[in-house]
Amino acid sequence: MMNAISDALIITKRQLLQLARVPEVLIFSTIQPIMFVLLFRYVFGGSIDTGQPGGYVQLLMPGIFVQTVAFTLAATAVGLAADMQKGLIDRFRSLPISRAAVVFGRTLGDGVLNIVVLAAMGITGFVVGWRPSSGPIMITLGFLFLFLFGFAMSWVGVLIGLAVKDERVAQNATFIAVFPLTFLSNAFAPTTGMPKPLQYVAEWNPVSTMVAGCRQLFGLQNEFGATAGSFPSDNPLLMSLIYMVIIMAIFIPLSIRKYSNAANK
Numbered sequence: 001m002m003n004a005i006s007d008a009l010i011i012t013k014r015q016l017l018q019l020a021r022v023p024e025v026l027i028f029s030t031i032q033p034i035m036f037v038l039l040f041r042y043v044f045g046g047s048i049d050t051g052q053p054g055g056y057v058q059l060l061m062p063g064i065f066v067q068t069v070a071f072t073l074a075a076t077a078v079g080l081a082a083d084m085q086k087g088l089i090d091r092f093r094s095l096p097i098s099r100a101a102v103v104f105g106r107t108l109g110d111g112v113l114n115i116v117v118l119a120a121m122g123i124t125g126f127v128v129g130w131r132p133s134s135g136p137i138m139i140t141l142g143f144l145f146l147f148l149f150g151f152a153m154s155w156v157g158v159l160i161g162l163a164v165k166d167e168r169v170a171q172n173a174t175f176i177a178v179f180p181l182t183f184l185s186n187a188f189a190p191t192t193g194m195p196k197p198l199q200y201v202a203e204w205n206p207v208s209t210m211v212a213g214c215r216q217l218f219g220l221q222n223e224f225g226a227t228a229g230s231f232p233s234d235n236p237l238l239m240s241l242i243y244m245v246i247i248m249a250i251f252i253p254l255s256i257r258k259y260s261n262a263a264n265k
Helices: 001-019 023-044 054-072 072-088 088-093 099-127 136-164 166-184 196-204 207-217 236-264
Strands: none
Touching: 001 023, 001 099, 023 054, 023 088, 023 099, 054 072, 054 088, 054 136, 054 166, 054 207, 072 099, 072 136, 072 166, 088 207, 088 236, 099 136, 136 166, 136 236, 166 207, 207 236
C-alpha cells in the first residue's frame, strides 16, 4: 500500500512538472472559467431575477464553480487518451509500479490544477460582486467540497480516456456527458421556470445537489420547485456526498480494471 501511494505521488509530480514546463495549459485552464464568470455575470446578470440578496452573481458563482470542477473529467480523459496514443502507458507497464498508481496520480494532479482554477475564479467572482456571507470556515469547507466533487468526476474521465484512446473522441465524449448535467440543473437559473417533469430531473441531478450544497455552505438561499421538501432539497450536502461515494465506488474499480486490461494488451 505504501509503495502504491508513493508511486501515485510520483505520477502526480509528473503532472505538476508538465504544468511548469507547458504553462499554457495552466493559463488557458484558468482563463476559460474566468471568461464564463464574466460572460454569465454581465450577459445574464440583468435578465434573471433570482430574489437573492446581492443579485444574480450570488446564484451564479456556486453554479460556475460546480460546472468547472465537473469538467475536470474532460482534462483527465483527454490527458489519458493522449498518453495511450503516445505509448506512454506501455512505458509505465515496463516499470515496477502499482497498476493503480498511474490513474490515481492523474486524478490527483488534475485535482491540484482545480485548486488553482478555483482560487482564480473566487477572486474574479469577488471582483464582480460575489459576497459569500457564511464566514471563513464554511467558505473553506465549500471549496473543499468542490475539490472532492472534481476528484470524483475525474474518475469518470479516467474510464472515458482509457476506453476511447483518442484525444478528439475523448473530448467530444466528455462534453456529451457533462453538458446535459450542468445545463439541466439549478446552476445558472432557478429550476422553477422549467416544465414540471424536467424539474424532477434537474433537482435530483448530482450537479444540482452540489450547487445547492455549495450555496448552503456559502450562506446563500436555495429554491426548489417540484421536489421542494424532498430528501435532496432538504439535505443537499449529504446527498452530494452520497452521489460522490456512488460515483467513486463505481468508476474507481472500473477505471483500474480498464487500465490493467489496457496495459496487458
